[in-house]
Amino acid sequence: MRAIVVTEFGGPEVLVPAEIPDPEPADGEVLIEVDRAGVNYADTHQAENTYLSRTRLPFVPGAEVVGRTPQGRRIVSLVDSGGYAQRAVAEEGRAFDVPDAVDDASALALVVQGATAWLLLNRIARVQPGESVVVHAAAGGVGSLAVQLAKALGAGRVIATASTPEKRDLALSLGADVALDAETDDLTEALRDAKGGRRVDVVLDMTGGEVTDRSLAALAPLGRLAFYGMASRRPPTPVAPASLLAHSTSISGMWLPHAFTVPGLMPRVMDELFTMTAAGSLRVIHGGEYPLSEARRAHEDLRARRTIGKLVLDPSR
Incomplete structure (x- = not known):
């Protein structure tokens, strides 16, 4: 599959497209065919190895994905890493079914920023x-x-x-x-x-x-x-x-990861955010979509403060 692979720590220049094997879900995990991957400031810190949790090389960055399971469920999920790819695996407890009235970019924004x-x-x-x-x-x-x-x-x-x-x-x-x-x-x-x-x-x-x-x-x-x-x-x-x-x-x-340690908290949060968004009382600002191959440019724009709202990557390009 196509993915972004980081083999050395640094700025946006370390985000390099590559072909790698598909991920294999373990027990309690689900495989996701990624439709869109979210881009966050945390990803820029992870690429530098200045994030709260340390990262080992090589790795595929990206902490949030939206897409479909092999069974056809449309879900959005946080992942420890691996989001900047055509396929990713996520823990079942971090995956949420997305209502039809909520688009991909909005779902990605809600699971982290929202x-x-x-x-x-x-x-x-x-x-x-x-x-x-x-x-x-x-x-x-x-x-x-x-x-x-x-x-x-x-x-x-x-x-x-x-x-x-x-x-x-x-x-x-x-x-x-x-x-x-x-x-x-x-x-x-x-x-x-x-x-x-x-x-x-x-x-x-x-x-x-x-x-x-x-x-x-x-x-x-x-x-x-x-x-x-x-x-x-x-x-x-x-x-x-x-x-x-x-x-x-x-x-x-x-x-944010600490919220998942509190039983029932994140499902409550996501249910409220999905409901408000579907009703039109909460508006997600779509900040731009980049091909996966241009993840470097997305990070450059984000760090230069040229963007607004939610940035996403399209793994099909």
């Missing part, structure tokens, strides 16, 4: 009606869904940040009350101004570096910052526990 946004808002930050929510990278896969889900939860004010006017306009069209330039000179002050001079309640952050530092400084007492990535490749300044105590603020982190 579930991440849902969990950040409902389980990690525990957003309450009327609270203000800051969504960084609001035009991205997680951000574009988090804006909508925050409004659905009754957030009093959703403050989006994005790097271009077009991305900020998209965030506003999805329901954000304010959209700010992510590279503004004083992000802390800009976030406070967006809430009428008051501090914010919740921040969803996947950027790291100075964005995290300035967001933490903008938190109100009892405010929460939920950290789920470091796209800037720059770690934030370490925070002393005494500082959290002094300001009554919280910092939490989330890695």
